[in-house]
Amino acid sequence: MKNMTYEQALEKLKNTVEKLEEGSLPLDKSMEFFEEGTRLASFCEKCLNEAEQKITDLKVDKKDD
Amino acid sequence: MITPSALTVTQVNTYIKSLIDDDINLKAVIISGEISNFKNHYRTGHFYLTLKDEKSSIKAVMFSSANRRLRFEPQDGMQVIAVGRISVYDRDGVYQLYIEDMMPDGFGNLNLAYERLKQKLFEEGLFDESHKKKIPSCPMRVGVITSPTGAAIEDILNVLSRRFPLAEVVFRGVEVQGVNAAPSIVDAINLFSETEAADVLIVGRGGGSIEDLWAFNEEQVARAIYNCRIPVISAVGHETDFTISDFVADLRAPTPSAAAELAVPDFREHLSYILSARAFFENAVQLKIDNERQKIKNLVSSKSFIEPSDMIKSHRQYLDSLTFACESAVKLSLEKQRHDFASLVSKLDAMSPLKVLSRGYAMVTSEKNIVTSAEKLKKGDAVMLNFADGNVKCEVTE
Numbered sequence: 001m002k003n004m005t006y007e008q009a010l011e012k013l014k015n016t017v018e019k020l021e022e023g024s025l026p027l028d029k030s031m032e033f034f035e036e037g038t039r040l041a042s043f044c045e046k047c048l049n050e051a052e053q054k055i056t057d058l059k060v061d062k063k064d065d
Numbered sequence: 066m067i068t069p070s071a072l073t074v075t076q077v078n079t080y081i082k083s084l085i086d087d088d089i090n091l092k093a094v095i096i097s098g099e100i101s102n103f104k105n106h107y108r109t110g111h112f113y114l115t116l117k118d119e120k121s122s123i124k125a126v127m128f129s130s131a132n133r134r135l136r137f138e139p140q141d142g143m144q145v146i147a148v149g150r151i152s153v154y155d156r157d158g159v160y161q162l163y164i165e166d167m168m169p170d171g172f173g174n175l176n177l178a179y180e181r182l183k184q185k186l187f188e189e190g191l192f193d194e195s196h197k198k199k200i201p202s203c204p205m206r207v208g209v210i211t212s213p214t215g216a217a218i219e220d221i222l223n224v225l226s227r228r229f230p231l232a233e234v235v236f237r238g239v240e241v242q243g244v245n246a247a248p249s250i251v252d253a254i255n256l257f258s259e260t261e262a263a264d265v266l267i268v269g270r271g272g273g274s275i276e277d278l279w280a281f282n283e284e285q286v287a288r289a290i291y292n293c294r295i296p297v298i299s300a301v302g303h304e305t306d307f308t309i310s311d312f313v314a315d316l317r318a319p320t321p322s323a324a325a326e327l328a329v330p331d332f333r334e335h336l337s338y339i340l341s342a343r344a345f346f347e348n349a350v351q352l353k354i355d356n357e358r359q360k361i362k363n364l365v366s367s368k369s370f371i372e373p374s375d376m377i378k379s380h381r382q383y384l385d386s387l388t389f390a391c392e393s394a395v396k397l398s399l400e401k402q403r404h405d406f407a408s409l410v411s412k413l414d415a416m417s418p419l420k421v422l423s424r425g426y427a428m429v430t431s432e433k434n435i436v437t438s439a440e441k442l443k444k445g446d447a448v449m450l451n452f453a454d455g456n457v458k459c460e461v462t463e
Contacts, residue, residue: 006231007203010335017342020349027357034350041343048332048339053226058208058237058253058262 006047013040075155082153085160091151096123096162097170100143112139116147116162125149127164137169137181144170176275179282183309186284191291197315198296200327201264203335206233207328208263208295210253213238217271217300217321224325229332235263241270246280254289254297261294267324268310269300281308290314300324422453 004012016037020030085091098116105112110129115122125147139145149164186192207225211217218236225234237256239249250268257266268290270278280286281301290297290313299314300321311317318324368375414420422428428451429436436442446461 005205007205010203010339013339013342017345020346025353027353030350030353034346037346038343041339041346044339045336047231048336051230051332053222053230053232053234055222055234055236058235058256058260 004043006044006051009040009043009047013037013044016040074158078153078155078158081158081160082155085151085153088151094149094151094162096147096149098123098145098147100139100145101141103139103141112164114139116145124159124161125164126161127167131165132167135167137178139167146170179309182282182284182287183312186287186309186313191287192312196291200296200298200316203330204232204264204328206235206263206265207325208235208237208257208266210237210239210250210257210266210268211270211300211321212241215241215271217269220271220320220322221267221300221325224322225329228326229329231332232329241280242273242277243280247283247286250280251285251289254286254293257295258289258293263295265328266293266295266297267300267318267321267328268297268314269318269321269324270302271321272302272306278302278306278308281310283309286310287313298324298328419453422451427452 016033019025020033020037025033096116098118101115101117101122103112103114110132112127112129112132114125114127116125117123127147127149145167146169147162147164148166149162151160151162153160190196209218209221211221213236218238222234225232235257237253239253240246241250254266254268257263270281278301281299287309290299290310296315297313298316298318299308299310300318300323301308301310302320304319307317316327318327418428430449430451431442431446436448442448442461444461444463448459448461450457450459
């Protein structure tokens with residue numbers, strides 16, 4: 001999860017919620033999704049709470065060729 | 066009568082033309098009037114028209130070399146200001162205005178150019194909804210093209226950092242007014258598009274006069290936006306300003322701040338979604354566990370689980386019924402066979418020759434063969450008479 005962007009984690013989180021909503025999963029699978037989802041939610045929350053706007057100037061990158 | 070040498074028509078017209086052409090006042094005139102009898106010569110492309118006011122009119126021509134530069138379509142009834150010179154068309158002996166430039170009077174020239182370009186691009190399909198790209202719901206890089214010094218960039222940065230600090234802002238400063246504005250904006254858009262340096266792109270500037278905003282009404286900017294691979298949000302001037310860029314952009318924002326609002330989600334909404342997702346997980350798993358528990362409960366309280374002997378009893382009963390069915394089937398089959406045998410025996414009995422003999426008939430045999438006809442016997446033959454209870458030897462006497 002360390003290399004995941006917020007966007008990817010959020011997408012995964014949504015998928016996990018959907019899968020759990022279906023409700024037809026066996027218990028052990030449900031537990032897996034539960035753990036995964038909780039981890040993703042914490043990660044996303046951390047991203048949001050710690051975010052600081054980064055501003056970069058787009059430079060004309062004259063290539064060497 | 067003295068007849069001075071007559072002048073030719075050409076001489077007269079040439080003379081008049083020279084008078085008029087020499088007049089300094091007629092070399093450069095600016096005339097205000099209404100267009101009538103407007104004709105666009107289909108072959109040469111020259112415009113022929115009459116300019117008139119309430120009392121008077123003057124013929125005018127605008128050659129294609131000059132009218133090509135016009136930014137509007139002249140029409141009958143249009144009030145214009147024409148710039149040109151007066152001269153004589155000596156073939157017809159008429160003087161006329163040779164128009165060099167013309168602009169609509171009382172209605173901003175820029176407005177007409179705007180309407181004209183808008184119509185052209187609309188017909189070309191640059192405003193088609195089907196071409197508009199979707200603005201991503203959660204962009205991680207927001208591109209911004211605007212002036213580095215204006216209020217617009219400050220507004221945009223404020224909103225972005227308040228709403229969604231997670232997204233990186235990729236900024237490219239440009240000139241937003243003046244002759245270099247359009248090419249500068251076009252370069253920036255192309256740069257973003259080529260390098261795909263952002264997920265969504267805000268292009269715009271703060272408010273100003275129609276001239277100030279003009280770069281965003283230029284065709285090259287419109288085409289750059291149309292061709293940009295990144296979804297573009299236009300943000301030009303105020304709520305009431307509509308530029309060509311607004312029509313081409315994938316999304317029009319009324320102001321730069323609004324563009325920033327439209328570009329990114331509000332992180333607080335995301336936060337509340339994430340918290341509710343977490344609560345959902347906990348509930349969902351608890352629910353699942355409760356469900357499974359209930360299932361086990363149901364199983365444990367089922368009848369066969371409480372009284373297994375019942376199950377055995379019922380199996381035994383079933384077994385009994387099978388045994389009984391089996392026995393009766395065998396019995397039935399035996400009886401049928403017995404009955405069939407008895408009827409066969411009685412049939413056999415009825416057919417027996419002994420039975421016939423017992424009623425007083427006798428069977429004649431000769432040398433163990435049955436004699437069935439008198440003609441097979443002659444006098445003196447020895448035959449045997451077979452009775453039911455024994456045989457006697459006889460001789461045929463006649």
